[in-house]
Amino acid sequence: MAKSEDCIHILQGLLVFGNVVIGMCGIALTAECIYFVSDPHGLYPLLEATENDDIYAAAWIGIFVGFALFALSILGIIGIIKSDRTLLLVYIILMLITFAFEMASCITAATHRDFLTPDLFLKQMLERYQKAEPANNNDKWMIEGVTKTWDKLMLQNHCCGVLGPSDWQEYTSAFRFTHNDADFPWPRKCCVMDAQGLPVNLDGCKLGVPGYYNSNGCYDAISGPVNTHAWGVAWFGFAILCWIFCVLLGTMFYWSGIEY
Amino acid sequence: PHSRLRHSGARTMVPLLPLLLLLLPAAHGAVEHVAYTPFLTKTPVLEGLTTGSTFVLEQPRCVFDKYSNVDIWLVVALEKTAATFNNSVAPGTAESAFQNFPNSVPAYMTLNATLANYPCPKPAGDITVLRVGSETSCTWDNARPTCNGPLPGPGPYLVKFLALKGSEPVAETDWSQPIMLRTAKSPNSISTTDGGHSAGMIALTTILSILFAILLAGLVAML
Numbered sequence: 001m002a003k004s005e006d007c008i009h010i011l012q013g014l015l016v017f018g019n020v021v022i023g024m025c026g027i028a029l030t031a032e033c034i035y036f037v038s039d040p041h042g043l044y045p046l047l048e049a050t051e052n053d054d055i056y057a058a059a060w061i062g063i064f065v066g067f068a069l070f071a072l073s074i075l076g077i078i079g080i081i082k083s084d085r086t087l088l089l090v091y092i093i094l095m096l097i098t099f100a101f102e103m104a105s106c107i108t109a110a111t112h113r114d115f116l117t118p119d120l121f122l123k124q125m126l127e128r129y130q131k132a133e134p135a136n137n138n139d140k141w142m143i144e145g146v147t148k149t150w151d152k153l154m155l156q157n158h159c160c161g162v163l164g165p166s167d168w169q170e171y172t173s174a175f176r177f178t179h180n181d182a183d184f185p186w187p188r189k190c191c192v193m194d195a196q197g198l199p200v201n202l203d204g205c206k207l208g209v210p211g212y213y214n215s216n217g218c219y220d221a222i223s224g225p226v227n228t229h230a231w232g233v234a235w236f237g238f239a240i241l242c243w244i245f246c247v248l249l250g251t252m253f254y255w256s257g258i259e260y
Numbered sequence: 261p262h263s264r265l266r267h268s269g270a271r272t273m274v275p276l277l278p279l280l281l282l283l284l285p286a287a288h289g290a291v292e293h294v295a296y297t298p299f300l301t302k303t304p305v306l307e308g309l310t311t312g313s314t315f316v317l318e319q320p321r322c323v324f325d326k327y328s329n330v331d332i333w334l335v336v337a338l339e340k341t342a343a344t345f346n347n348s349v350a351p352g353t354a355e356s357a358f359q360n361f362p363n364s365v366p367a368y369m370t371l372n373a374t375l376a377n378y379p380c381p382k383p384a385g386d387i388t389v390l391r392v393g394s395e396t397s398c399t400w401d402n403a404r405p406t407c408n409g410p411l412p413g414p415g416p417y418l419v420k421f422l423a424l425k426g427s428e429p430v431a432e433t434d435w436s437q438p439i440m441l442r443t444a445k446s447p448n449s450i451s452t453t454d455g456g457h458s459a460g461m462i463a464l465t466t467i468l469s470i471l472f473a474i475l476l477a478g479l480v481a482m483l
Contacts, residue, residue: 096479099472106464114457119450119452120452166307169312171445171450172445172447176444180410181314182313182314185307185314206394207316207391209304210304215307234460234464235464238464238468242471248478249474249475
């Protein structure tokens with residue numbers, strides 16, 4: 001019948017279109033996740049030291065899921081055009097497995113983002129920044145990572161501490177252990193620097209005269225990129241999954257309608 | 261920024277004149293009282309106004325102007341021992357040495373200056389401060405009893421300015437209000453487990469689980 005032929009053709013067309021979109025989104029997901037894994041803001045050592053770097057794991061899964069989606073979308077297009085039951089069954093099952101992985105990635109990214117509170121970074125900064133005596137090799141490497149990252153953060157973003165320079169006064173720290181309070185109320189990197197990398201006015205910095213020290217906290221500079229990363233992986237993945245859901249339902253319906 | 265002068269602390273012998281003592285019944289009535297209370301710097305607002313071992317005082321400008329040739333010393337005492345401080349203690353001796361504070365002396369004297377260091381009136385826009393506790397090099401150096409070393413505890417501290425002519429005190433200010441320094445807590449007191457889950461994460465998890473369940477049901481139905 002012409003009407004049901006038309007319906008089938010429309011359904012085929014929609015499914016092919018759906019798969020094309022899935023393929024493109026797969027490439028986009030891979031690209032986005034590669035960007036996040038490359039850590040353009042250099043914040044990975046901080047997350048590594050919190051032992052809570054699962055948003056990176058989520059991004060890694062995203063890279064492979066993106067490739068898989070691209071490959072599967074091609075398989076899907078071929079299967080739909082040829083109306084091949086076997087191909088489409090393989091497509092549906094593999095797509096479900098990919099769906100499960102991507103779901104894991106999204107949920108991991110969203111959940112672990114919630115762990116990254118200011119207090120977590122504060123505690124880690126106080127315990128590890130410029131700590132003099134590493135307990136073991138692992139500790140030493142984390143200390144170096146944390147110290148270098150914080151130095152770079154404070155210099156580039158003109159900030160100090162997580163919530164402000166008073167972090168260094170309110171809490172004792174590994175830094176305070178080796179640097180006395182009178183000479184170093186806060187680290188030198190919190191001072192406004194000149195072109196040579198020396199404080200413009202060291203006394204002004206130690207006193208806390210506005211203009212000679214960085215009075216903002218660095219939390220915004222950390223949470224901005226981390227949020228972008230986590231939400232980029234989680235919500236873009238969620239959008240793709242919603243689309244895949246529709247396409248898969250359509251494919252299942254199409255599959256059950258194909259005669260042997 | 262403040263300036264400090266090293267005072268050689270020479271002690272001259274005051275001849276005892278019993279007759280004069282009878283005529284001037286109160287020996288320390290010779291110390292005039294200046295109606296000025298030392299205070300922590302109010303402008304500009306300083307982040308490091310009080311730290312764990314330092315605090316920042318406003319310089320005593322236009323306070324001792326009517327005295328000439330005086331050395332102005334800062335006396336730092338603990339609130340509970342301030343009353344036992346005797347004005348005739350000489351600076352630069354063991355009785356007023358920073359290194360002996362607070363174990364064997366009730367107060368120490370430091371930050372020696374002359375009127376030339378505190379010109380009056382204060383030029384507008386200048387930051388005129390005294391940072392008490394900034395000299396870390398002489399904390400244990402007994403040869404430097406007038407060291408402006410870091411304060412040994414959170415306080416509370418009282419300070420006053422004492423003007424000496426030669427080695428005789430001639431004027432003093434009031435004791436300041438008690439100055440409490442900051443105490444630092446341990447980072448172990450920071451709780452990192454109290455995350456809670458954001459609404460977005462709960463919505464995302466729920467919806468994805470439902471979608472996956474529907475797909476699995478569909479798979480079973482079609483097979």
